[in-house]
Amino acid sequence: MTHPGEVIEYWLSIGPGGWFRRDDDVDETIRSRFGSLHHEASVHKLDHWIDEPEHALALILILDQFSRNMFRNDARAFAQDEHARGLAKSALSAGHDKLVSNQLKPFFYLPLMHSESIADQERCVCLFHAANDPESLKFAIIHRNIILRFGRFPHRNPALGRHMTPAEQAFLDGGGFSA
Known part of the structure; x- marks a missing residue:
């Protein structure tokens, strides 16, 4: 099973240039590398990750950002929004956004923006x-x-x-x- 740190490490490796623009290679890498993890997250099998700040961030990235990469131009891109938003609100209530780098902090907020x-x-x-x-x-x-x-x-x-x-x-x- 993929560790939450691997999700964050990958996300940091593609950086802002890969985060907010269409890139078919990034989309395919996310599908192939994290597709099964996304499925586990989508059926709430990883909700326990919410207890630790970096684990919570990884879970929110999987449900909010990775969904958009994996299912671009498809209703499934938005199917996990409610789940991600609920987790983000829980993470914010716990103060998790205050415990990660400024570079990663916005990803706790993006489910609200979406x-x-x-x-x-x-x-x-x-x-x-x-x-x-x-x-x-x-x-x-x-x-x-x-x-x-x-x-x-x-x-x-x-x-x-x-x-x-x-x-x-x-x-x-x-x-x-x-x-």
Whole structure:
């Protein structure tokens, strides 16, 4: 079985250049190397990892970030969002975000940024503001504003089989931010 430290080590090895852009090689590596671990996490077999800060971070990465890499443009990319968000909230309540490096801290907050709940979005903005992370705060505000405007992320509509409103389509056609 893969150890939580291996998840974090891999994530750090690809760095910011691999975290937030489409890269088919990264996606395939995550599928092949961590696919079975993702399955275990998705059926709650790894929820006990939440007790330790770095283990919790690894679990949240698997459910939140790895899902997006493994299942890009597919409803499964978002299927673990609620699970990841619940774990992130538990980790935040335990103060786990205060016990990891500043480079990794944002990954405790991203499940909130990925939420289509305005309450989660507002909390995410507050967390990035408190973390004094202006670059991430900028993206948190963009995400929050999309939810304020549409109540959801329009770019997810095709993958989730949701009807696209004319306003959402115009937003996307105009280069609207997708998260």
